[in-house]
Amino acid sequence: MTPRKPVTDWTTDWDHLDPRWREDPYPIWDELRRSCPIAHTERYQGAYLPTRYEDVRAIANDSTHFSSRRVIVREARPEPMPSPPITSDPPHHKPYKQLLLPSFTAEAMTGLEPKARAICNELIDKFIADGHCDAAQQYTRHIPVKVIAHMLAVPETDSDQFIKWIHEILELGITDDVVLMQAVREMAGYFAGHIAQRRDNPERRNRPKDDLISQLLEARIDGKLLDDQHLNGMLRLLLIAGIDTTWSGIGAALWHLARTPVDRDRLIAEPALMPTAIEEFLRAFSPVTMAREVVKDTEIGGCPIKAGNMVLLSFPAANRDPAVFPDADKVVIDRKENRHSAFGLGIHRCVGSNLARLEMTVAVEEWLKRIPRFTLAGDAAWSEGTVRGPRQLPIKFWS
Amino acid sequence: MRIRVDPDKCQGHNRCKAVAPELFVLDRFGNASAVGDGRVPPGFEEKARLAVANCPELAIEIVED
Numbered sequence: 001m002t003p004r005k006p007v008t009d010w011t012t013d014w015d016h017l018d019p020r021w022r023e024d025p026y027p028i029w030d031e032l033r034r035s036c037p038i039a040h041t042e043r044y045q046g047a048y049l050p051t052r053y054e055d056v057r058a059i060a061n062d063s064t065h066f067s068s069r070r071v072i073v074r075e076a077r078p079e080p081m082p083s084p085p086i087t088s089d090p091p092h093h094k095p096y097k098q099l100l101l102p103s104f105t106a107e108a109m110t111g112l113e114p115k116a117r118a119i120c121n122e123l124i125d126k127f128i129a130d131g132h133c134d135a136a137q138q139y140t141r142h143i144p145v146k147v148i149a150h151m152l153a154v155p156e157t158d159s160d161q162f163i164k165w166i167h168e169i170l171e172l173g174i175t176d177d178v179v180l181m182q183a184v185r186e187m188a189g190y191f192a193g194h195i196a197q198r199r200d201n202p203e204r205r206n207r208p209k210d211d212l213i214s215q216l217l218e219a220r221i222d223g224k225l226l227d228d229q230h231l232n233g234m235l236r237l238l239l240i241a242g243i244d245t246t247w248s249g250i251g252a253a254l255w256h257l258a259r260t261p262v263d264r265d266r267l268i269a270e271p272a273l274m275p276t277a278i279e280e281f282l283r284a285f286s287p288v289t290m291a292r293e294v295v296k297d298t299e300i301g302g303c304p305i306k307a308g309n310m311v312l313l314s315f316p317a318a319n320r321d322p323a324v325f326p327d328a329d330k331v332v333i334d335r336k337e338n339r340h341s342a343f344g345l346g347i348h349r350c351v352g353s354n355l356a357r358l359e360m361t362v363a364v365e366e367w368l369k370r371i372p373r374f375t376l377a378g379d380a381a382w383s384e385g386t387v388r389g390p391r392q393l394p395i396k397f398w399s
Numbered sequence: 400m401r402i403r404v405d406p407d408k409c410q411g412h413n414r415c416k417a418v419a420p421e422l423f424v425l426d427r428f429g430n431a432s433a434v435g436d437g438r439v440p441p442g443f444e445e446k447a448r449l450a451v452a453n454c455p456e457l458a459i460e461i462v463e464d
Contacts (some may be wrong), residue, residue: 098428101411101427101428101429102427102428104429105425105427105428105429106413106416106425106429107425275417279414279453336449336452337449337452337453338453339414339452339453339454339455339457340455341455343412343455345410345455345456346410346456347410349410349411349412353412353413354413354429
């Protein structure tokens with residue numbers, strides 16, 4: 001692979017795959033917010049980068065000019081692959097979203113809490129005697145994937161395969177569409193097998209509410225069952241969206257606590273702060289950046305926006321905007337007013353936000369109960385592209 | 400004091416329910432509305448303001464009687 005051309009001017013040539021962005025994107029966004037709040041690049045066949053909260057909000061709420069048919073900025077623009085509802089615009093979006101929402105309410109999630117706590121403790125059991133671990137590889141990586149495998153009723157032992165596909169689709173696939181399409185085909189084959197298994201199993205058919213795949217097999221829009229392409233797209237979305245994202249969110253929270261003993265000790269002494277702390281980690285280290293495709297010329301924040309470009313919709317940058325968040329660059333674990341956009345804004349609000357919050361809360365709580373004193377044992381390595389979080393997180397701990 | 404949730408703006412973030420569970424109810428899609436006629440019982444005014452301040456969609460309105 002040829003090395004990427006380094007960015008010389010972030011206002012006219014930004015690149016979210018630049019190593020400086022991956023290491024520490026916040027100073028880049030802060031500077032752009034001051035000097036050029038909607039930056040542009042000729043890379044990726046043309047793409048904008050808004051960094052102000054209000055501009056991100058305006059774009060997220062304007063599906064007339066900004067379509068969700070492509071939600072990832074890639075070098076190539078392969079034919080849109082429907083993964084409803086995330087890739088749907090109105091009026092098609094709502095019926096698909098409403099199929100999923102009842103399964104992901106806060107109330108529905110409370111049923112998963114004991115399972116999530118058990119998963120965390122089983123993982124900690126495996127490394128607690130060592131006095132050190134790679135928390136990204138031995139802990140945070142496994143929590144969301146095991147929970148979503150449980151919800152879909154697919155084998156937990158397929159977890160490594162899921163993580164490989166996601167890496168290929170969300171990271172390698174930004175610059176390599178051969179890898180991207182191969183991963184999408186493999187996932188389609190995988191889910192086709194699980195769909196066929198449930199269709200062929202009459203006992204399953206009598207218990208349609210057992211798992212998300214079975215539920216979607218029975219789901220109807222306007223009286224009609226979903227066709228295989230849409231069904232497969234929805235399952236691909238559920239798997240992709242529920243894994244790297246929360247892996248990243250939990251990892252960033254532990255990364256912060258490992259290097260900020262004052263917050264770590266305060267959270268242990270005042271566990272009632274956990275809800276505001278989790279929201280603050282979500283704000284300060286928002287894992288997910290989405291994208292839109294400009295389908296009609298318009299203007300945002302006084303800046304002309306031309307059809308045919310993509311928009312990198314950086315919720316992480318919006319959440320560091322000092323116009324909305326006082327001390328935006330500080331992590332304030334008791335921040336009381338926090339209307340962060342980590343789960344998006346507008347109709348595409350993350351369907352799994354309650355699940356993500358549950359997993360983050362449980363993972364941090366169980367860690368702190370058993371590993372109250374810990375620190376970084378080396379540099380974290382961060383993922384790149386659409387979802388940002390630690391993929392290596394060396395930690396040492398003592399009692 | 401009364402609160403009102405704009406059903407066209409609410410996207411089900413559930414932040415209001417998290418900070419002021421006594422003042423909001425959720426439907427089966429997770430979208431919020433005010434309990435009863437939206438009247439805020441004495442002592443819950445601060446929670447109502449927190450709900451407004453934490454709604455990412457700016458969907459909650461306070462009406463002072």
